[in-house]
Amino acid sequence: MTKSNISSLIGRRVWDSRGNPTVEVTVILQNGTLGRAIAPAGASRGKREAVDLRDGGKRLGGMDVQKALRGINTHISAALIGMDALAQIEVDNALLELDDTPLKSELGGNATIATSLAVLHAAAAYNNQPLWRHIATSYNRSPTIPLPEIQIFGGGAHAGRRVDIQDFMVMVPGAESFDEVMEVTSEIYRAAGAIMMQKGHSVGVADEGGWWPVFDSNEEALETLVSAIEAAGEKPGDRVVISLDIAASEFEENGKYRLALEDRTLDTDEMIEMLGGWLKNYPIASIEDPLAEDDVAGMAAFTAAFGDQVQIIGDDYLVTNAKLVEEAASQKACNAVLIKVNQAGTVTEAVNAFAAAENAGYRSVVSARSGETEDVSISHLAVGLNSGQLKVGSFTRSERMAKWNECLRIQDELGAVAFVGGSPLSATWWGKAQQGKTK
Ligand code: PGA
Ligand code: ZN
Numbered sequence: 001m002t003k004s005n006i007s008s009l010i011g012r013r014v015w016d017s018r019g020n021p022t023v024e025v026t027v028i029l030q031n032g033t034l035g036r037a038i039a040p041a042g043a044s045r046g047k048r049e050a051v052d053l054r055d056g057g058k059r060l061g062g063m064d065v066q067k068a069l070r071g072i073n074t075h076i077s078a079a080l081i082g083m084d085a086l087a088q089i090e091v092d093n094a095l096l097e098l099d100d101t102p103l104k105s106e107l108g109g110n111a112t113i114a115t116s117l118a119v120l121h122a123a124a125a126y127n128n129q130p131l132w133r134h135i136a137t138s139y140n141r142s143p144t145i146p147l148p149e150i151q152i153f154g155g156g157a158h159a160g161r162r163v164d165i166q167d168f169m170v171m172v173p174g175a176e177s178f179d180e181v182m183e184v185t186s187e188i189y190r191a192a193g194a195i196m197m198q199k200g201h202s203v204g205v206a207d208e209g210g211w212w213p214v215f216d217s218n219e220e221a222l223e224t225l226v227s228a229i230e231a232a233g234e235k236p237g238d239r240v241v242i243s244l245d246i247a248a249s250e251f252e253e254n255g256k257y258r259l260a261l262e263d264r265t266l267d268t269d270e271m272i273e274m275l276g277g278w279l280k281n282y283p284i285a286s287i288e289d290p291l292a293e294d295d296v297a298g299m300a301a302f303t304a305a306f307g308d309q310v311q312i313i314g315d316d317y318l319v320t321n322a323k324l325v326e327e328a329a330s331q332k333a334c335n336a337v338l339i340k341v342n343q344a345g346t347v348t349e350a351v352n353a354f355a356a357a358e359n360a361g362y363r364s365v366v367s368a369r370s371g372e373t374e375d376v377s378i379s380h381l382a383v384g385l386n387s388g389q390l391k392v393g394s395f396t397r398s399e400r401m402a403k404w405n406e407c408l409r410i411q412d413e414l415g416a417v418a419f420v421g422g423s424p425l426s427a428t429w430w431g432k433a434q435q436g437k438t439k
Contacts, residue, residue, distance in 0.1 A: 003031035011072030016371045017399040020063045025118040035122025039110035041371030044157040046316035050345035053108025068111040085122045092348035109345035116346040135384025145419045146382040146390035149243045154206020163213040167245035174239025189395040192228035207370045208393030237283030245288040249316045252292035268298040288313040299333040320344040322356035329360035336363035368392040372399035379406040
């Protein structure tokens with residue numbers, strides 16, 4: 001056995017930001033090096049993503065993870081002990097061999113991603129490298145500090161469906177450093193809170209820490225976001241732009257889109273028209289899942305109409321899957337991909353989806369889930385892969401702030417020059433506005 005071989009691998013139950021059980025894996029190598037990671041959990045899940053294995057039944061709302069832990073502590077540990085932690089692809093292939101179901105329904109994507117990430121951490125520690133550097137070295141990338149997308153108002157499945165749209169976010173592509181993004185966003189978040197307070201609508205926060213969306217229409221949330229940007233002393237569309245996650249699969253029923261808050265139902269064309277109106281009237285630079293995961297024709301039509309002026313991200317639609325990204329590219333649907341490691345279930349598959357996006361000329365946004373923990377692996381992944389963008393929720397709550405704060409630490413190690421600034425969005429509304437060419 002060499003020193004980098006896995007000598008023990010243990011799963012344990014820990015708890016996430018919603019108070020739900022989740023899976024943590026600790027890997028120890030022959031020389032005593034330790035790697036550890038925790039699986040996140042989504043609430044608005046794509047139907048083609050790796051299964052989040054839960055026990056079901058009444059206890060803990062059916063959310064316990066004893067089955068997933070048994071898989072880790074029996075099959076996975078038996079297969080991986082003795083393997084070289086530096087051989088990530090072989091480790092991930094071994095996981096795929098243990099569970100060859102299409103969606104990892106036997107072991108659970110939560111079990112496999114915690115294992116796969118823990119091995120990645122152990123390999124980085126074995127090489128005496130911070131995780132971001134290990135990732136950059138392993139995949140031959142130039143590390144950069146990503147541009148954040150930060151939620152100001154939650155919605156959809158993260159806020160009891162109080163509004164239909166899931167995420168109302170800001171990006172600060174005009175900032176010169178990651179610190180500046182943090183400061184500008186903090187002012188906007190405060191200003192939004194003050195507006196909600198003034199209106200008597202301050203009733204707490206949604207699952208990812210954005211303000212609870214007490215609004216009479218979905219568009220009122222957008223208007224309020226613009227007011228908050230202005231109240232923070234910024235000119236909307238100048239260095240601050242808006243990013244939306246529509247998460248349209250969540251309110252699609254039989255091919256129609258049901259906006260419950262507004263008591264109206266739209267077909268695909270009407271949905272595209274409504275969103276097109278928003279793109280015209282608000283400085284929106286990025287929009288995620290504008291149509292449902294099965295509405296491929298809608299996604300292609302939306303991309304044909306607006307793909308040259310806005311970033312269009314596939315999340316539920318592409319589920320961090322290289323094959324689906326290639327298919328979308330051939331159908332000219334979307335121009336960017338959300339990378340959520342647990343949708344794929346292993347590090348290697350997530351990196352493959354990232355590579356497929358790059359091959360297709362699509363941008364990538366590394367993303368957290370709505371159920372998160374203190375685990376900051378994705379901050380390192382975004383930096384190490386040079387994804388350009390990172391989405392982890394709002395500007396409160398430590399499961400979110402831990403990821404932003406980790407980027408600040410990495411920025412100090414890397415040097416400020418590494419911040420990507422406006423580059424990932426240069427071909428979008430924001431970029432055109434900067435060139436004075438807005439339509
Ligand atoms: P989820 O939502 O983690 O609840 O799936 C996040 C997103 O849709 O981007
Ligand atoms: Zn999404």
